[in-house]
Amino acid sequence: MNLLSIALRNLRYRKLASSLTALSMALGVALVVLVLTISGVIEKSLERTSNVGYNLIVGAKGSPLQLVFNTVFFLSQPIENVPYSYYMEYLPADGRLKEHARIGGELKEPQRPGLYSFLMQGGFAIPVCMGDYVGEFRCVATTPDYFGLLKHGDLNDREYKFSVGRNFVDYSEENGYFEAVVGSQVAQSMGLKLGDEIFASHGTESGETHGQGFRVVGILEPTGSPNDRGAFVNIEGFYLLEGHVAPDRDEDSGLEKRGTAQAPERSGALSKVRLPIEKREVTAILLKPNGFAAMSMEKQINKTKFAQAVSPIGQIEGLLGVFVRPLRWALLALTSLVVLVSAISILVSIYNSMNDRKKDIAVMRALGASRDHITAIILLESLLIAIAGGLVGWLVGHALGPLSNAWTMPTTGVKIDWLAVQSSWELWIVPGLVLLGTLAGAIPAMVAYRTPVAKNL
């Protein structure tokens, strides 16, 4: 028999006390792993999601974080809108002309390039209107470019694919302007299939439901992004619904002129007629300029009075730095305390057993065990409890993550993989446990070391 098997036998003999002590260590380590996993997943998810395929979001002046939360994560509420004509300032001359020709309405100098088009350097701008809901999910009105030009994934290199159907189009003979694409979770949660009609409710989940629906023509493959929780409708159809028409404003005061914002939906004019440019607004504009113009563009836009440009990555990094990471450290400190208390319980458990084991120790000494042998056996017992408890805790901590997917995925869009090491800090768990186990065993080992043999035989 070696010292390890002797230590194991001693632990088995006191299996209730050993198990309970190991359990407390398991709980502590599970909590540490859970905090590391969840914070790692949140951080990774935020970083990945903020890398959405566009560099800047332009919207009305207000909270930059709110603009990012609303546009990227479909959380919070939209800020104010900006005119559609402002969106067209990001288009080159031919783009403006095409848009004007396609939509119609009033636009000053449609032949000139947009004010910021030179900074776009051939990049793209995608308009987005938000504020409505489809069931509990956010309704995102946009152009087909949303799925045609944007990409997703960790490396932002994966094109959006449809598990069934196709992308919506600007106009189709069978559905007019009223086509929609839904995210995988929306389809699953609402039981949607191709050909179903979805109806947006205005402003809030419980708001008035529009009478005109959108035909589902495509269901997205799961992306692990907030887009899984979005109902995407054609912006052309969206503009035709009640409450989506920009009111006329007094040129001097900027105040809305009451009663001027009548939508085609109310007048029963849901036809091929598009809402004119001057009646349109957008909640956000997604920009991806080519080259390195994003930084200077952000500064230039932010100098203006009514619009702001924010970098989703910058905002998320700020959020991580101010909120997520400090919170993780606080939770980590708390859970580490639980581990420390568990280590103390190991100490107490073994220490309390020393009184009963003085005779056993004396017998082993009489059989030829040296003081070092006895010390090693006690330390091994402490280490075994710490490591066994820690291992169980590590497994439980990682198992709880995937088990929680059923509850967390629908709301966060984040999937926690089984045994995915999310943080390099986990590599410290084993040496940490060895250190704690050694420290916890040190005092009982010292007592064992000093046990007088002759007195206890």
Add this chain to the structure above:
Amino acid sequence: MSQTSGQALLSIRDLKKQYDQPGGGELTILDIPALDVGAGEQVVLRGESGSGKTTLLHVISGIVPADSGSIRLEGVELMGFSEAKRDRIRAVKMGYVFQTFNLLPAFTALENVRLGMSFARLSGNSGSGDIERAAELLDRVGLGDRMHYLPSQLSVGQQQRVAVARALVNRPILLLADEPTANVDPSNQDRIIELIATQCRQENVAMLLVTHSDAVASRFDRIEQLSQINRAGK
């Protein structure tokens, strides 16, 4: 004083051991001018309770150090050895049978016997032959069918037989037995003594057995009265 002829396996000269008294001063427990045990010899040391029998065995085995004198085992002077060296000598050269058996409750009979071997090896690892040796000894003491019993599942007599096997498993040259039948019922006393004597003969192990019992002592050829060889208290 008594001596064996020729080279003694165990040779004690002018051995003294004193303990501090609670009220101050020192109490001499052992003062033995000479005691020799020959190789393979079986010696009974008879003495009353409190006469220093257990202390003498503790001193010989190195569990407690002597204050002065000489203890030679196979001609090697043990006095002055560090505690670690004494532990090693005890593990490798000596077997010990206790009055209260002292089996470890967490270990089976087989494991208790193997434990005697474990500490004899520097590495603490037992070789593949260890289990066979331990099993053979248990078989010889009549416990071949109870090797995997815990001490609590064995009778008092069976526990002492396990203790005998444990003391002999490491092929010691000297077996120290401290009142091995004190806690055994009379019907088992003879069997235990016979077992120890027989096994020591078979293994060619010298035996130093201390007892207060005349009945036990009378079973051996060489009987030493501790009161005669120990000058302490006189």
